[in-house]
Amino acid sequence: MSLKKPVYYTPNTEDLRLEKLRDYQIMDTHSEDTFDKISLMASQVFSCPNAFITFIDDRRAFLKSNLSSLDINEVPKEGTLSYTTLLNDSVTVFNDTKKHSELRNHTYVKPDNGVRFYAGVPIKSPEGYTVGVISVTDEVPREATNLQLDMLKTLSKLIVDKLENRLRYRKSIESQINLMNIALHEIKNPLASINLANDIIRKDINSAERMTDMIKSSVQMMQKRLANLLTQSELEEKDLVLNIEEINIKEMFVRLLNNFELLANRKRQVIELNCDENLIVEGDRSKMSDVLHNLLSNAIKYSYYDTTIRVAAREAGNYLHIEVKDEGQGLNFEDIQKLFTKFAKLSSKPTGRETSNGLGLSITKSFVELHRGNIYAMSPGKDKGTTFIVSIPLKYRTVTDIEAVAELNS
Known part of the structure; x- marks a missing residue:
C-alpha cells in the first residue's frame, strides 16, 4: 500500500x-x-x-x-x-x-x-x-x-x-459536584435574609409579624430548591431540567425587591424598578428567580453605600430584555473576560464585608442559556458601575422546535 x-x-x-x-x-x-x-x-x-x-x-x-x-x-x-x-x-x-x-x-x-x-x-x-x-x-x-x-x-x-x-463516570461525578455547588449557593441568600430578619425582630418586636412571614418564605424557598436539586440528582443527567410555566416578571421582581429591602437598607441603597405591566415569559419559575436574585444580590454586594441600583424589564420583539445597573466598582477588561467563569477571582470586592464564592454568575449564565437566552455585562471602567443585560425568548422553545423552525426557513 x-x-x-x-x-x-x-x-x-x-x-x-x-x-x-x-x-x-x-x-x-x-x-x-x-x-x-x-x-x-x-x-x-x-x-x-x-x-x-x-x-x-x-x-x-x-x-x-x-x-x-x-x-x-x-x-x-x-x-x-x-x-x-x-x-x-x-x-x-x-x-x-x-x-x-x-x-x-x-x-x-x-x-x-x-x-x-x-x-x-x-x-x-x-x-x-x-x-x-x-x-x-x-x-x-x-x-x-x-x-x-x-x-x-x-x-x-x-x-x-x-x-x-x-x-x-467522570462527567457524572462532575455533575454531582456542580449540583452540590448550586445547592450551597442557593441556600446562602435565603439564610442571609433569615439572619437579618432575626436581627430586626430582636431590635424591634413590632416588626415581628412581617419578619416571620419573610423567614417562612425563605425557608420554603430553600426547601423547594433543595427538593428540585435532589430530583435532578436522581435523574443523573448533565443538563438541568426546566419546569416551564408562564411567569409574570413584574410580580417576581416585586417579591424579590421585598426580600432585598433589608440588605439594601443596611447600605442605604435605593433600588428603582421600571418594569412593563403584564410582562409574561415562559420559563422555569425557580431558575428565573435565581437569575434575578443573583443579579440583584451582586448589585447590592458590590455597590457602594448611598448609591442607586436601577432595574428595568421590557419586551423587545420576541424577547424579554432585563437590565440591572449599579453605581458600584465596575469591571476592567480582565474582569469581563473571566466574568462568568466558575470560581473566578475579580478585582471588585464586596463593599459590606459580604462573602463571595465565585459561583453566582456561572450558575446564572447556565440558567439563562437553558432558557435559550444570553447574558453579558458592560462597564465603562473601574468605579464607573456595571450593567448586566439578560435577553430571554418570551416563548420557550425546545431544541426540536428550534431545528424545525430552522428547517422551515432553509
Whole structure:
C-alpha cells in the first residue's frame, strides 16, 4: 500500500480530535493492566512479539501500553508508523516494510532488527475522531489475514468503550459536584435574609409579624430548591431540567425587591424598578428567580453605600430584555473576560464585608442559556458601575422546535 507523508497533510478536524483526546485525559498516565491485556491479546492474535496502544496529540505519540523491548513511553509523532495510521484514518498494514522505498530510512525500520511487519488500526471515538492507534510489529515479514485485522478492529473498539465509560463516570461525578455547588449557593441568600430578619425582630418586636412571614418564605424557598436539586440528582443527567410555566416578571421582581429591602437598607441603597405591566415569559419559575436574585444580590454586594441600583424589564420583539445597573466598582477588561467563569477571582470586592464564592454568575449564565437566552455585562471602567443585560425568548422553545423552525426557513 502507499504511504501518505505526514509533512504534507493537515487534518481539518485536528482541533476537534485534540479536544476529544483531552476529554479522555489519557495522555501521560501510568500503564494499566486493562490496556496491557488488550495489547497482549493483539500480540497473541498475530503471533507477534510487540504490541502497542498509542495515543497521539499535537506533537507526541504516547505509548499507553508498550509490550516490547523498547524502554520508552513517548516519541515525537512525526515519523512514527502509528502517526501514519492516524493520517491514513484506516487499517494500515506493511507486510514487509523493506518493499516500501519511502520506509527504508525510517527510524524504526532501518536498523537490522528494525520493523519488517506492521499492522495498525485507528482508535476512533464515537464521533469519528482518531485519538490513537493499536498496533503490532515484528522483525520478520508477515502476511496479515482478514480475520486477524478484524480482531484488531474489535480490540480498538474495546479501548474506546473503556475510554468512554471513564468519561461518562467522570462527567457524572462532575455533575454531582456542580449540583452540590448550586445547592450551597442557593441556600446562602435565603439564610442571609433569615439572619437579618432575626436581627430586626430582636431590635424591634413590632416588626415581628412581617419578619416571620419573610423567614417562612425563605425557608420554603430553600426547601423547594433543595427538593428540585435532589430530583435532578436522581435523574443523573448533565443538563438541568426546566419546569416551564408562564411567569409574570413584574410580580417576581416585586417579591424579590421585598426580600432585598433589608440588605439594601443596611447600605442605604435605593433600588428603582421600571418594569412593563403584564410582562409574561415562559420559563422555569425557580431558575428565573435565581437569575434575578443573583443579579440583584451582586448589585447590592458590590455597590457602594448611598448609591442607586436601577432595574428595568421590557419586551423587545420576541424577547424579554432585563437590565440591572449599579453605581458600584465596575469591571476592567480582565474582569469581563473571566466574568462568568466558575470560581473566578475579580478585582471588585464586596463593599459590606459580604462573602463571595465565585459561583453566582456561572450558575446564572447556565440558567439563562437553558432558557435559550444570553447574558453579558458592560462597564465603562473601574468605579464607573456595571450593567448586566439578560435577553430571554418570551416563548420557550425546545431544541426540536428550534431545528424545525430552522428547517422551515432553509
